[in-house]
Amino acid sequence: MSEFVKKFDAKLAAALATGILSIASQSAFGAGTAAGTAINNTAQVSYDDSGTTVNTSSNPTTLTVAEIINVNATVQTPTVTVSPGAASRAVVVRVTNTGNAPETFRLTGNSAIAGDNFDPIPAVNMIYFDTDGSGDLSAADTVYAPGSNDPTLAADASINVLIINNIPSGLVNGQTGATQLAAAALTGTGAAGIVFIGQGAGGTDAVLGTSGGMSSASGSYVVSSVQLSAVKTQVVVDQFGGTQPIPGARIDYQIVVTPSGSGTASNALFVDGIPTNTTYLPGTLRLNGAVQTDAGDADAGNFESAPAPMVRANLGNLTQASGAQTVAFSVTIN
Amino acid sequence: MSNSTVMTLRILGRLGLIAAAVLLGFAAHAQGTNCVTLKTDAQKEETYTDAQGKQLKRVVAPGKVVPGDEIIWTITATNSCDKAADKIVVNNNVPEHMAYIADSAMGVGTDMTFSLNGRDFAKSTDLTVTDAGATRAARADEIKSIRWVFAQAFAPKSTAFVRYRARVQ
Numbered sequence: 001m002s003e004f005v006k007k008f009d010a011k012l013a014a015a016l017a018t019g020i021l022s023i024a025s026q027s028a029f030g031a032g033t034a035a036g037t038a039i040n041n042t043a044q045v046s047y048d049d050s051g052t053t054v055n056t057s058s059n060p061t062t063l064t065v066a067e068i069i070n071v072n073a074t075v076q077t078p079t080v081t082v083s084p085g086a087a088s089r090a091v092v093v094r095v096t097n098t099g100n101a102p103e104t105f106r107l108t109g110n111s112a113i114a115g116d117n118f119d120p121i122p123a124v125n126m127i128y129f130d131t132d133g134s135g136d137l138s139a140a141d142t143v144y145a146p147g148s149n150d151p152t153l154a155a156d157a158s159i160n161v162l163i164i165n166n167i168p169s170g171l172v173n174g175q176t177g178a179t180q181l182a183a184a185a186l187t188g189t190g191a192a193g194i195v196f197i198g199q200g201a202g203g204t205d206a207v208l209g210t211s212g213g214m215s216s217a218s219g220s221y222v223v224s225s226v227q228l229s230a231v232k233t234q235v236v237v238d239q240f241g242g243t244q245p246i247p248g249a250r251i252d253y254q255i256v257v258t259p260s261g262s263g264t265a266s267n268a269l270f271v272d273g274i275p276t277n278t279t280y281l282p283g284t285l286r287l288n289g290a291v292q293t294d295a296g297d298a299d300a301g302n303f304e305s306a307p308a309p310m311v312r313a314n315l316g317n318l319t320q321a322s323g324a325q326t327v328a329f330s331v332t333i334n
Numbered sequence: 335m336s337n338s339t340v341m342t343l344r345i346l347g348r349l350g351l352i353a354a355a356v357l358l359g360f361a362a363h364a365q366g367t368n369c370v371t372l373k374t375d376a377q378k379e380e381t382y383t384d385a386q387g388k389q390l391k392r393v394v395a396p397g398k399v400v401p402g403d404e405i406i407w408t409i410t411a412t413n414s415c416d417k418a419a420d421k422i423v424v425n426n427n428v429p430e431h432m433a434y435i436a437d438s439a440m441g442v443g444t445d446m447t448f449s450l451n452g453r454d455f456a457k458s459t460d461l462t463v464t465d466a467g468a469t470r471a472a473r474a475d476e477i478k479s480i481r482w483v484f485a486q487a488f489a490p491k492s493t494a495f496v497r498y499r500a501r502v503q
Contacts, residue, residue, distance in 0.1 A: 032401020033431040033503050039399070041429045043409045045372045047488075048421040058372035058409065065431070065502060068400035100401050195398055207398045 035067035036202035067200030070209035091219035101201035120165030436474035441496035
Protein backbone atom coordinates (compact mmCIF):
# COMPACT_ATOMS: atom_id res chain seq x y z
CA MET A 1 0.00 0.00 0.00
CA SER A 2 2.71 2.47 0.92
CA GLU A 3 4.53 1.36 -2.24
CA PHE A 4 1.76 2.69 -4.27
CA VAL A 5 1.67 5.93 -2.37
CA LYS A 6 5.38 6.34 -3.00
CA LYS A 7 5.00 5.70 -6.66
CA PHE A 8 2.58 8.56 -6.81
CA ASP A 9 4.96 10.69 -4.86
CA ALA A 10 7.62 10.22 -7.50
CA LYS A 11 5.48 10.25 -10.59
CA LEU A 12 3.07 13.00 -9.77
CA ALA A 13 5.41 15.09 -7.69
CA ALA A 14 2.32 15.85 -5.73
CA ALA A 15 2.46 16.93 -2.15
CA LEU A 16 1.64 13.86 -0.18
CA ALA A 17 0.39 13.68 3.31
CA THR A 18 3.63 13.61 5.23
CA GLY A 19 2.07 11.53 7.96
CA ILE A 20 1.90 8.52 5.71
CA LEU A 21 5.54 8.53 4.77
CA SER A 22 7.06 10.00 7.89
CA ILE A 23 10.06 8.02 8.95
CA ALA A 24 12.24 8.24 12.02
CA SER A 25 12.15 11.09 14.47
CA GLN A 26 15.17 13.17 15.25
CA SER A 27 17.33 12.64 18.29
CA ALA A 28 16.42 14.51 21.42
CA PHE A 29 19.33 16.96 21.63
CA GLY A 30 20.31 17.51 18.06
CA ALA A 31 24.03 18.02 17.99
CA GLY A 32 24.12 19.98 21.23
CA THR A 33 26.81 22.31 22.49
CA ALA A 34 29.90 22.14 20.31
CA ALA A 35 32.90 20.18 21.51
CA GLY A 36 35.53 22.40 23.11
CA THR A 37 32.99 24.93 24.41
CA ALA A 38 33.84 26.18 27.89
CA ILE A 39 30.93 26.33 30.34
CA ASN A 40 31.80 28.87 33.02
CA ASN A 41 30.04 29.32 36.32
CA THR A 42 30.69 31.93 38.95
CA ALA A 43 28.26 32.46 41.82
CA GLN A 44 27.78 35.69 43.74
CA VAL A 45 27.09 36.26 47.41
CA SER A 46 26.19 39.34 49.33
CA TYR A 47 26.12 39.69 53.09
CA ASP A 48 25.95 42.26 55.78
CA ASP A 49 29.22 43.19 57.45
CA SER A 50 28.65 45.62 60.31
CA GLY A 51 25.94 47.40 58.43
CA THR A 52 27.68 47.36 55.05
CA THR A 53 26.64 45.11 52.22
CA VAL A 54 29.61 43.19 50.87
CA ASN A 55 29.50 41.51 47.49
CA THR A 56 31.88 38.82 46.48
CA SER A 57 32.18 36.11 43.87
CA SER A 58 33.02 32.46 44.00
CA ASN A 59 35.87 30.78 42.21
CA PRO A 60 35.04 30.37 38.52
CA THR A 61 34.33 26.75 37.69
CA THR A 62 34.85 25.75 34.09
CA LEU A 63 33.67 22.62 32.35
CA THR A 64 34.94 21.99 28.85
CA VAL A 65 32.43 20.18 26.69
CA ALA A 66 34.01 17.05 25.29
CA GLU A 67 33.22 15.60 21.89
CA ILE A 68 30.40 13.13 21.88
CA ILE A 69 30.42 10.72 18.98
CA ASN A 70 26.98 9.74 17.84
CA VAL A 71 25.54 8.70 14.53
CA ASN A 72 22.07 7.80 13.37
CA ALA A 73 21.26 5.93 10.18
CA THR A 74 17.62 5.94 9.07
CA VAL A 75 16.17 4.32 6.01
CA GLN A 76 14.36 6.75 3.74
CA THR A 77 12.80 4.07 1.56
CA PRO A 78 11.68 1.32 3.96
CA THR A 79 10.31 -0.76 1.09
CA VAL A 80 11.21 -0.58 -2.57
CA THR A 81 9.04 -2.32 -5.13
CA VAL A 82 11.05 -4.32 -7.63
CA SER A 83 10.41 -6.80 -10.37
CA PRO A 84 12.36 -10.08 -10.49
CA GLY A 85 15.73 -9.69 -12.24
CA ALA A 86 15.75 -5.89 -11.88
CA ALA A 87 19.21 -4.28 -11.94
CA SER A 88 20.73 -1.54 -9.77
CA ARG A 89 17.82 -0.86 -7.46
CA ALA A 90 18.49 1.63 -4.66
CA VAL A 91 17.54 1.70 -1.02
CA VAL A 92 18.16 5.17 0.44
CA VAL A 93 19.63 5.54 3.91
CA ARG A 94 20.31 8.87 5.58
CA VAL A 95 23.37 9.06 7.82
CA THR A 96 23.25 11.89 10.37
CA ASN A 97 26.05 13.01 12.65
CA THR A 98 24.16 13.37 15.93
CA GLY A 99 27.35 14.18 17.84
CA ASN A 100 28.62 17.67 18.62
CA ALA A 101 31.70 17.87 16.41
CA PRO A 102 32.68 16.98 12.84
CA GLU A 103 33.23 13.26 12.42
CA THR A 104 34.18 10.98 9.55
CA PHE A 105 32.28 7.76 8.98
CA ARG A 106 33.14 4.46 7.35
CA LEU A 107 30.21 2.95 5.44
CA THR A 108 29.56 -0.73 4.83
CA GLY A 109 26.73 -2.46 3.03
CA ASN A 110 25.33 -5.90 3.73
CA SER A 111 22.63 -7.78 1.88
CA ALA A 112 22.93 -11.12 3.66
CA ILE A 113 20.34 -10.30 6.29
CA ALA A 114 18.46 -13.06 8.09
CA GLY A 115 14.69 -13.13 8.20
CA ASP A 116 13.87 -12.21 4.63
CA ASN A 117 12.90 -14.32 1.61
CA PHE A 118 15.89 -13.69 -0.63
CA ASP A 119 19.28 -12.03 -0.58
CA PRO A 120 19.60 -9.08 -2.93
CA ILE A 121 22.85 -9.25 -4.94
CA PRO A 122 25.13 -6.30 -4.12
CA ALA A 123 26.19 -4.34 -7.19
CA VAL A 124 29.92 -4.13 -7.93
CA ASN A 125 29.80 -0.63 -6.48
CA MET A 126 27.34 -1.17 -3.69
CA ILE A 127 27.34 2.28 -2.08
CA TYR A 128 26.84 5.64 -3.73
CA PHE A 129 26.23 9.11 -2.42
CA ASP A 130 22.94 10.46 -3.69
CA THR A 131 24.81 13.46 -5.04
CA ASP A 132 21.94 14.78 -7.12
CA GLY A 133 19.34 14.07 -4.44
CA SER A 134 17.17 12.09 -6.82
CA GLY A 135 16.60 9.18 -4.44
CA ASP A 136 17.72 6.79 -7.12
CA LEU A 137 20.93 5.83 -8.85
CA SER A 138 21.80 8.28 -11.58
CA ALA A 139 24.88 9.28 -13.53
CA ALA A 140 25.61 12.25 -11.28
CA ASP A 141 25.89 10.12 -8.14
CA THR A 142 29.36 9.56 -6.68
CA VAL A 143 30.53 6.05 -5.91
CA TYR A 144 31.77 5.50 -2.37
CA ALA A 145 35.29 4.16 -1.96
CA PRO A 146 36.13 3.21 1.66
CA GLY A 147 39.21 5.03 2.91
CA SER A 148 39.22 7.50 0.08
CA ASN A 149 35.99 9.47 0.32
CA ASP A 150 34.61 8.52 3.71
CA PRO A 151 32.04 11.24 4.40
CA THR A 152 32.96 13.86 7.01
CA LEU A 153 29.83 15.33 8.49
CA ALA A 154 29.58 18.46 10.61
CA ALA A 155 27.54 18.20 13.79
CA ASP A 156 23.89 17.68 12.88
CA ALA A 157 24.71 17.32 9.17
CA SER A 158 23.48 14.36 7.19
CA ILE A 159 24.07 12.68 3.86
CA ASN A 160 21.87 10.42 1.79
CA VAL A 161 23.48 7.18 0.73
CA LEU A 162 22.23 4.69 -1.86
CA ILE A 163 22.68 0.95 -1.35
CA ILE A 164 22.60 -0.63 -4.78
CA ASN A 165 21.53 -4.21 -5.33
CA ASN A 166 20.46 -6.38 -8.22
CA ILE A 167 17.36 -8.49 -7.75
CA PRO A 168 17.58 -12.23 -8.44
CA SER A 169 15.25 -13.64 -11.08
CA GLY A 170 12.74 -16.38 -10.36
CA LEU A 171 11.10 -14.62 -7.42
CA VAL A 172 7.38 -14.47 -6.81
CA ASN A 173 5.14 -11.63 -5.75
CA GLY A 174 5.38 -10.49 -2.17
CA GLN A 175 8.84 -11.90 -1.44
CA THR A 176 11.14 -9.53 0.40
CA GLY A 177 14.90 -9.14 0.49
CA ALA A 178 16.62 -6.86 3.00
CA THR A 179 19.75 -4.79 2.59
CA GLN A 180 21.57 -2.77 5.22
CA LEU A 181 23.93 0.16 5.53
CA ALA A 182 26.16 0.66 8.57
CA ALA A 183 28.01 3.87 9.40
CA ALA A 184 30.87 3.72 11.91
CA ALA A 185 32.81 6.68 13.34
CA LEU A 186 36.46 6.58 12.27
CA THR A 187 37.54 7.87 15.69
CA GLY A 188 36.28 4.60 17.10
CA THR A 189 33.28 2.52 18.07
CA GLY A 190 32.35 0.49 21.11
CA ALA A 191 30.36 0.73 24.31
CA ALA A 192 28.76 4.06 25.18
CA GLY A 193 30.94 6.04 27.56
CA ILE A 194 34.30 4.88 26.19
CA VAL A 195 36.70 7.82 26.06
CA PHE A 196 39.24 8.43 23.31
CA ILE A 197 41.77 10.70 24.99
CA GLY A 198 42.63 13.81 23.03
CA GLN A 199 40.89 12.59 19.90
CA GLY A 200 37.97 14.96 20.06
CA ALA A 201 37.60 18.23 18.19
CA GLY A 202 40.12 20.87 19.25
CA GLY A 203 42.10 18.40 21.34
CA THR A 204 39.23 17.57 23.66
CA ASP A 205 38.52 13.99 24.61
CA ALA A 206 35.95 12.14 22.53
CA VAL A 207 33.28 10.12 24.28
CA LEU A 208 31.12 7.49 22.63
CA GLY A 209 27.45 8.33 22.95
CA THR A 210 24.52 5.98 23.14
CA SER A 211 24.99 4.92 19.53
CA GLY A 212 28.43 3.53 20.39
CA GLY A 213 29.72 5.41 17.37
CA MET A 214 27.88 3.29 14.87
CA SER A 215 24.41 2.92 13.47
CA SER A 216 22.81 0.86 10.78
CA ALA A 217 19.53 0.90 8.92
CA SER A 218 17.99 -1.55 6.55
CA GLY A 219 15.35 -1.44 3.87
CA SER A 220 13.59 -4.14 1.93
CA TYR A 221 12.98 -4.89 -1.68
CA VAL A 222 9.48 -6.23 -2.23
CA VAL A 223 8.85 -8.24 -5.34
CA SER A 224 5.83 -7.11 -7.26
CA SER A 225 5.36 -8.05 -10.84
CA VAL A 226 2.38 -5.80 -11.09
CA GLN A 227 3.36 -2.23 -11.95
CA LEU A 228 1.17 0.79 -11.50
CA SER A 229 1.67 3.83 -13.63
CA ALA A 230 -0.12 7.12 -13.22
CA VAL A 231 -0.67 10.01 -15.58
CA LYS A 232 -1.96 13.31 -14.28
CA THR A 233 -3.52 15.97 -16.48
CA GLN A 234 -5.05 19.34 -15.65
CA VAL A 235 -7.46 21.77 -17.23
CA VAL A 236 -7.77 25.38 -16.04
CA VAL A 237 -11.14 27.09 -16.25
CA ASP A 238 -11.24 30.72 -15.18
CA GLN A 239 -14.33 32.58 -14.03
CA PHE A 240 -14.45 34.61 -17.24
CA GLY A 241 -14.81 31.63 -19.51
CA GLY A 242 -11.12 31.51 -20.38
CA THR A 243 -8.23 29.26 -19.34
CA GLN A 244 -6.06 31.67 -17.36
CA PRO A 245 -4.66 30.37 -14.03
CA ILE A 246 -5.75 33.42 -12.04
CA PRO A 247 -7.08 33.64 -8.49
CA GLY A 248 -10.58 32.22 -8.47
CA ALA A 249 -9.95 30.00 -11.48
CA ARG A 250 -10.76 26.29 -11.21
CA ILE A 251 -8.28 23.53 -12.00
CA ASP A 252 -9.76 20.17 -12.94
CA TYR A 253 -7.32 17.34 -12.29
CA GLN A 254 -7.56 13.88 -13.75
CA ILE A 255 -5.26 11.03 -12.78
CA VAL A 256 -5.34 7.74 -14.68
CA VAL A 257 -3.81 4.80 -12.81
CA THR A 258 -2.98 1.83 -15.01
CA PRO A 259 -1.96 -1.58 -13.64
CA SER A 260 0.19 -3.74 -15.89
CA GLY A 261 2.07 -7.03 -15.70
CA SER A 262 1.04 -10.03 -13.66
CA GLY A 263 0.07 -10.20 -10.01
CA THR A 264 -2.12 -8.10 -7.76
CA ALA A 265 -1.53 -4.71 -6.20
CA SER A 266 -3.35 -5.27 -2.92
CA ASN A 267 -5.40 -2.51 -1.32
CA ALA A 268 -4.00 0.11 -3.64
CA LEU A 269 -4.53 3.54 -2.10
CA PHE A 270 -4.50 6.70 -4.17
CA VAL A 271 -3.36 9.77 -2.27
CA ASP A 272 -2.84 13.18 -3.82
CA GLY A 273 -2.10 16.37 -1.91
CA ILE A 274 -4.02 19.52 -2.74
CA PRO A 275 -1.38 21.86 -4.25
CA THR A 276 -0.32 24.83 -2.14
CA ASN A 277 -2.13 28.08 -2.94
CA THR A 278 -5.19 26.17 -4.04
CA THR A 279 -8.31 25.00 -2.21
CA TYR A 280 -10.14 21.76 -2.78
CA LEU A 281 -13.57 22.32 -4.32
CA PRO A 282 -15.98 20.31 -2.15
CA GLY A 283 -17.93 17.54 -3.81
CA THR A 284 -15.70 17.22 -6.88
CA LEU A 285 -13.95 13.94 -6.12
CA ARG A 286 -14.83 11.21 -8.60
CA LEU A 287 -13.61 7.66 -9.06
CA ASN A 288 -14.25 6.24 -12.52
CA GLY A 289 -16.91 8.89 -13.00
CA ALA A 290 -18.80 8.13 -9.79
CA VAL A 291 -19.11 10.99 -7.30
CA GLN A 292 -17.41 10.26 -3.97
CA THR A 293 -18.59 12.10 -0.89
CA ASP A 294 -15.91 14.16 0.84
CA ALA A 295 -16.53 12.49 4.20
CA GLY A 296 -14.58 9.39 5.24
CA ASP A 297 -17.47 6.95 4.90
CA ALA A 298 -18.52 3.84 3.04
CA ASP A 299 -17.57 4.99 -0.45
CA ALA A 300 -14.02 4.64 -1.77
CA GLY A 301 -12.99 8.29 -1.80
CA ASN A 302 -12.74 11.14 0.65
CA PHE A 303 -11.13 14.52 1.26
CA GLU A 304 -8.96 15.09 4.31
CA SER A 305 -7.92 18.48 5.60
CA ALA A 306 -5.34 17.24 8.12
CA PRO A 307 -2.42 16.84 8.42
CA ALA A 308 -2.36 18.40 4.98
CA PRO A 309 -5.25 18.79 2.55
CA MET A 310 -5.46 15.73 0.30
CA VAL A 311 -7.83 13.50 -1.56
CA ARG A 312 -7.77 9.73 -1.09
CA ALA A 313 -9.33 6.93 -3.02
CA ASN A 314 -9.18 3.27 -2.11
CA LEU A 315 -8.69 1.49 -5.42
CA GLY A 316 -8.93 -1.99 -3.91
CA ASN A 317 -7.02 -4.93 -5.37
CA LEU A 318 -5.78 -4.06 -8.83
CA THR A 319 -4.68 -6.45 -11.56
CA GLN A 320 -4.03 -5.79 -15.22
CA ALA A 321 -7.56 -7.04 -15.83
CA SER A 322 -8.91 -4.24 -13.63
CA GLY A 323 -7.97 -1.77 -16.31
CA ALA A 324 -7.27 1.93 -15.94
CA GLN A 325 -8.71 3.69 -12.88
CA THR A 326 -9.58 7.35 -13.24
CA VAL A 327 -9.60 9.73 -10.30
CA ALA A 328 -10.77 13.30 -10.80
CA PHE A 329 -11.09 16.32 -8.54
CA SER A 330 -11.06 20.10 -8.77
CA VAL A 331 -9.43 22.93 -6.86
CA THR A 332 -9.70 26.69 -7.01
CA ILE A 333 -6.70 28.98 -7.10
CA ASN A 334 -6.54 31.11 -3.97
CA MET B 335 45.05 42.09 51.03
CA SER B 336 42.66 41.37 48.24
CA ASN B 337 41.13 44.04 46.05
CA SER B 338 37.72 43.44 47.48
CA THR B 339 39.05 43.91 50.99
CA VAL B 340 40.52 47.26 49.99
CA MET B 341 37.19 48.15 48.43
CA THR B 342 35.31 47.16 51.55
CA LEU B 343 37.57 49.32 53.69
CA ARG B 344 37.12 52.24 51.35
CA ILE B 345 33.37 51.90 51.56
CA LEU B 346 33.54 51.72 55.32
CA GLY B 347 35.69 54.84 55.38
CA ARG B 348 33.33 56.72 53.12
CA LEU B 349 30.44 55.88 55.36
CA GLY B 350 32.27 57.67 58.12
CA LEU B 351 31.93 54.87 60.62
CA ILE B 352 33.77 55.19 63.87
CA ALA B 353 37.39 54.09 63.99
CA ALA B 354 36.61 51.12 66.18
CA ALA B 355 34.32 49.65 63.56
CA VAL B 356 36.97 50.21 60.91
CA LEU B 357 39.51 48.48 63.09
CA LEU B 358 37.15 45.62 63.76
CA GLY B 359 36.54 45.32 60.06
CA PHE B 360 40.21 45.45 59.42
CA ALA B 361 40.88 42.75 61.98
CA ALA B 362 38.40 40.49 60.28
CA HIS B 363 39.71 41.20 56.83
CA ALA B 364 43.31 41.05 57.81
CA GLN B 365 43.07 37.29 57.51
CA GLY B 366 43.23 37.85 53.75
CA THR B 367 39.69 36.92 52.76
CA ASN B 368 36.18 38.21 52.92
CA CYS B 369 34.22 36.96 55.86
CA VAL B 370 31.90 35.03 53.62
CA THR B 371 33.48 33.09 50.79
CA LEU B 372 31.76 31.17 48.08
CA LYS B 373 32.80 28.05 46.21
CA THR B 374 31.11 26.46 43.21
CA ASP B 375 31.54 22.81 42.38
CA ALA B 376 30.34 20.78 39.41
CA GLN B 377 29.50 17.13 39.86
CA LYS B 378 27.55 14.36 38.19
CA GLU B 379 25.31 11.71 39.65
CA GLU B 380 26.24 8.15 38.81
CA THR B 381 24.48 4.89 39.51
CA TYR B 382 26.62 2.15 40.97
CA THR B 383 26.07 -1.34 42.35
CA ASP B 384 27.13 -1.99 45.93
CA ALA B 385 28.55 -5.23 47.35
CA GLN B 386 25.02 -6.51 47.98
CA GLY B 387 24.12 -5.95 44.35
CA LYS B 388 21.91 -3.00 45.16
CA GLN B 389 21.71 -0.11 42.70
CA LEU B 390 22.60 3.14 44.41
CA LYS B 391 23.40 6.64 43.32
CA ARG B 392 26.34 8.80 44.26
CA VAL B 393 27.74 12.16 43.31
CA VAL B 394 31.11 12.11 41.62
CA ALA B 395 33.54 14.42 39.82
CA PRO B 396 32.09 15.44 36.45
CA GLY B 397 34.67 13.67 34.26
CA LYS B 398 33.88 14.08 30.58
CA VAL B 399 31.00 16.45 30.02
CA VAL B 400 28.99 16.03 26.83
CA PRO B 401 25.64 17.38 25.61
CA GLY B 402 22.75 15.84 27.50
CA ASP B 403 24.75 15.38 30.71
CA GLU B 404 23.14 16.53 33.93
CA ILE B 405 25.48 18.55 36.13
CA ILE B 406 24.89 19.16 39.82
CA TRP B 407 26.05 22.63 40.79
CA THR B 408 26.82 23.02 44.48
CA ILE B 409 27.53 26.47 45.87
CA THR B 410 29.00 26.49 49.34
CA ALA B 411 29.03 29.64 51.44
CA THR B 412 31.39 29.76 54.43
CA ASN B 413 31.66 32.37 57.13
CA SER B 414 35.32 32.28 58.07
CA CYS B 415 35.20 35.15 60.52
CA ASP B 416 34.72 35.15 64.27
CA LYS B 417 31.44 37.02 64.05
CA ALA B 418 28.09 36.22 62.56
CA ALA B 419 27.36 37.18 58.96
CA ASP B 420 23.81 38.22 58.26
CA LYS B 421 21.61 38.78 55.22
CA ILE B 422 23.43 36.27 53.10
CA VAL B 423 22.13 36.15 49.55
CA VAL B 424 23.58 33.75 46.99
CA ASN B 425 23.00 34.38 43.31
CA ASN B 426 23.90 32.12 40.42
CA ASN B 427 23.24 32.55 36.75
CA VAL B 428 22.55 29.25 35.04
CA PRO B 429 25.68 28.91 32.89
CA GLU B 430 25.51 29.49 29.18
CA HIS B 431 24.96 26.27 27.18
CA MET B 432 23.06 24.78 30.11
CA ALA B 433 19.36 24.44 30.90
CA TYR B 434 18.04 24.47 34.46
CA ILE B 435 16.20 21.28 35.42
CA ALA B 436 12.74 21.87 36.85
CA ASP B 437 12.39 21.77 40.64
CA SER B 438 16.04 20.82 41.12
CA ALA B 439 17.06 23.86 43.18
CA MET B 440 17.39 23.32 46.92
CA GLY B 441 18.73 25.26 49.84
CA VAL B 442 17.91 24.44 53.44
CA GLY B 443 16.78 27.52 55.33
CA THR B 444 16.59 29.69 52.24
CA ASP B 445 13.90 31.46 50.31
CA MET B 446 14.46 30.51 46.66
CA THR B 447 13.42 32.75 43.80
CA PHE B 448 14.09 32.57 40.10
CA SER B 449 14.53 35.01 37.26
CA LEU B 450 14.10 34.90 33.51
CA ASN B 451 16.23 38.01 32.93
CA GLY B 452 18.63 38.17 35.88
CA ARG B 453 16.83 41.22 37.35
CA ASP B 454 13.30 40.33 38.38
CA PHE B 455 13.02 37.42 40.80
CA ALA B 456 9.89 35.47 41.71
CA LYS B 457 8.72 32.04 42.76
CA SER B 458 9.17 29.64 39.84
CA THR B 459 5.40 29.08 39.71
CA ASP B 460 4.83 32.83 39.33
CA LEU B 461 7.10 33.24 36.30
CA THR B 462 5.29 33.78 33.04
CA VAL B 463 6.33 34.30 29.45
CA THR B 464 4.34 36.13 26.80
CA ASP B 465 4.53 34.12 23.61
CA ALA B 466 2.80 35.44 20.49
CA GLY B 467 0.40 37.48 22.60
CA ALA B 468 -0.50 34.63 24.95
CA THR B 469 0.77 34.37 28.50
CA ARG B 470 1.98 30.99 29.69
CA ALA B 471 3.95 29.58 32.60
CA ALA B 472 7.71 29.78 32.08
CA ARG B 473 9.55 26.58 31.34
CA ALA B 474 12.44 25.49 33.52
CA ASP B 475 14.89 25.90 30.66
CA GLU B 476 13.96 29.58 30.43
CA ILE B 477 15.18 30.27 33.94
CA LYS B 478 18.39 32.29 33.74
CA SER B 479 19.15 32.98 37.35
CA ILE B 480 18.52 31.56 40.83
CA ARG B 481 18.64 33.41 44.13
CA TRP B 482 18.82 31.96 47.62
CA VAL B 483 18.13 34.26 50.58
CA PHE B 484 19.20 32.73 53.88
CA ALA B 485 16.71 33.34 56.66
CA GLN B 486 19.26 33.06 59.45
CA ALA B 487 22.63 34.68 60.00
CA PHE B 488 25.67 32.45 59.61
CA ALA B 489 27.30 31.77 62.95
CA PRO B 490 31.08 32.24 63.10
CA LYS B 491 32.97 29.50 61.22
CA SER B 492 29.78 28.00 59.85
CA THR B 493 28.99 26.87 56.36
CA ALA B 494 25.94 26.05 54.23
CA PHE B 495 25.36 25.01 50.66
CA VAL B 496 22.71 25.36 48.00
CA ARG B 497 22.37 23.21 44.94
CA TYR B 498 20.65 22.80 41.57
CA ARG B 499 20.89 20.71 38.46
CA ALA B 500 21.31 21.81 34.87
CA ARG B 501 21.68 19.92 31.65
CA VAL B 502 24.35 20.54 29.02
CA GLN B 503 22.56 21.60 25.85
